[in-house]
Amino acid sequence: ISFRAQFTWAQSRLLWASILWNLLYSVLWLYSSTRRSGMTQFAVVLESSILASTILWSIALHVDMVVGAQRVVQAKVLSGEVAAMKRLMDLACDVTVELDEGLCIVEAVPRLMAMLTLDPNLSARGVALQQFMPSEEDRLRFEHVLRSCGVAGEGMEPGVLHVTMRASGGTLLNVEIFYVRFYALGERR
Numbered sequence: 001i002s003f004r005a006q007f008t009w010a011q012s013r014l015l016w017a018s019i020l021w022n023l024l025y026s027v028l029w030l031y032s033s034t035r036r037s038g039m040t041q042f043a044v045v046l047e048s049s050i051l052a053s054t055i056l057w058s059i060a061l062h063v064d065m066v067v068g069a070q071r072v073v074q075a076k077v078l079s080g081e082v083a084a085m086k087r088l089m090d091l092a093c094d095v096t097v098e099l100d101e102g103l104c105i106v107e108a109v110p111r112l113m114a115m116l117t118l119d120p121n122l123s124a125r126g127v128a129l130q131q132f133m134p135s136e137e138d139r140l141r142f143e144h145v146l147r148s149c150g151v152a153g154e155g156m157e158p159g160v161l162h163v164t165m166r167a168s169g170g171t172l173l174n175v176e177i178f179y180v181r182f183y184a185l186g187e188r189r
Contacts, residue, residue: 019058026051104128118168138163
């Protein structure tokens with residue numbers, strides 16, 4: 001983060017030095033040209049317009065660079081917060097599963113598959129987590145709670161949900177699902 005911010009700051013100082021140099025050079029050139037050659041009023045207006053547009057474009061470039069640097073820093077902070085949240089969930093829970101907006105499992109979770117099927121080599125990637133819930137009531141409540149969590153205006157409150165999941169051999173497991181919604185770059189999870 002600091003390298004990107006310093007690099008942008010160095011670019012910003014260079015940009016402002018260039019603006020000041022161009023301004024000084026243009027004013028001096030304009031002054032000397034009008035004194036020496038009796039430059040026409042049209043040429044003075046044209047040169048002044050070019051100078052003004054150069055300054056405006058330089059300011060716009062500077063603002064764009066600052067906004068870009070802020071976005072890079074915000075993205076780094078957000079990814080750090082998401083990583084910390086995932087690590088905390090890993091410490092507190094037996095299994096941590098990341099779901100997409102469709103409530104499907106995002107990546108392979110060997111610990112989940114070992115818990116439910118006794119075969120950690122199976123992949124549940126792309127499978128809806130509620131498929132492991134035998135009770136229609138649990139599935140509907142799970143979908144309702146997770147889809148409404150973090151809806152605009154309601155905040156992004158974490159919560160807990162009690163459901164029953166089916167393991168291998170038909171064994172029913174009463175589980176607590178701790179959930180929190182977060183935004184990955186470009187999508188909501």
